[in-house]
Amino acid sequence: MAFDMAHCSRCLIPWGKHDGQYLMEIDRILRPGGYWILSGPPINWRKYWKGWKRTREDLNAEQSEIEAVAKSLCWKKFAGNGDIAIWQKPLNHIQCKSNRKLGQNPSFCQAQDPDKAWYTKLETCLTPLPNVSAETDVAGGKLKKWPERLTATPPRITSGSSNGITERMFKEDTHLWNKRIAYCKTKNYELKTKGRYRNLLDMNAHLGGFAAALSDFPLWVMNVVPNEAKINTLGVIYERGLIGTYQNWCEAMSSYPRTYDFIHADSVLTLYKNRCEMEDILLEMDRTLMPEGGVIFRDG
Secondary structure, three states, X not given: OOEEEEEEEOOOOOOOOHHHHHHHHHHHHEEEEEEEEEEOOOXXXXXXXXXXXXXXXXXXXXXXXXXXXXXXXXXXXXXXXXOEEEEEOOOOOXXXXXXXXXXXXXXXXOOOOOXXXXXXOOOOOEOOOOOOOOOXXXXXXXXXXXXXXXXXXXXXXXXXXXXXXXXXXHHHHHHHHHHHHHHHHHHOHHHHOOOOOOXXXXXXXXXXXXXXXXXXXXXXEEEEEEOOOOOOOHHHHHHOOOEEEEEOOOOOOOOOOOOEEEEEEEOHHHHOOOOXXXXXXXXXXXXXXXXXXXXXXXXX
């Protein structure tokens, strides 16, 4: 339940094959009511089949497979004319469960942690949405519109499903990072210069407070939740409207050299003490940092 929309254009993924497990993964990461957009083969194959050098029968069969999997996931075809097709994930699973026949595939995943995604195998099952009381309710809670969404307490916290993180803790964290960023700007003049930094990396983002405090600047932050963190907060980061990922900093990051203009490392060295060599983490930071890029360390 991370993304409001996912788009695939000519990505050549066999969406309808392997029991539909690729679309099941898309379903897992889409928010309730989120959209999946597909363009390129086989969409609008009646117009392009000759240029794609494939038979009409082959393309029709591929699209039929995709339509069947999407229907089995309880997605609604939102649009299908022209060169794109759009499906919408339901707001909740009330109707999906009530209309499901006994033994119908895919079944709902059992005893699965849907937030677990580091070295996790794809499953051929449908990730169940949190329970709701009415068909119009948004599973997991309705989000505020942007930009209010950034500072509003995320539903995961208000519902008590964030492993002890309270609304008070969230607000205190937001206030704390506003103060910290204001202080950092007095020490690093370039940090307060709009346009100097564009791509930023927060190596241990926690609730995303560092990124939220910089929201007035024309930049974006990749918020990393280490796989070794005591509390998995990536869901909170996405509910704030921010972007993030998991990472083990004893391993190389899936990114090319010189990706980030600025790196923020809060308690990273302490977290990985006795797990791997600190020199290896510093070398990976150097690899992903742009020439003349900035770094802030916060560590005990």
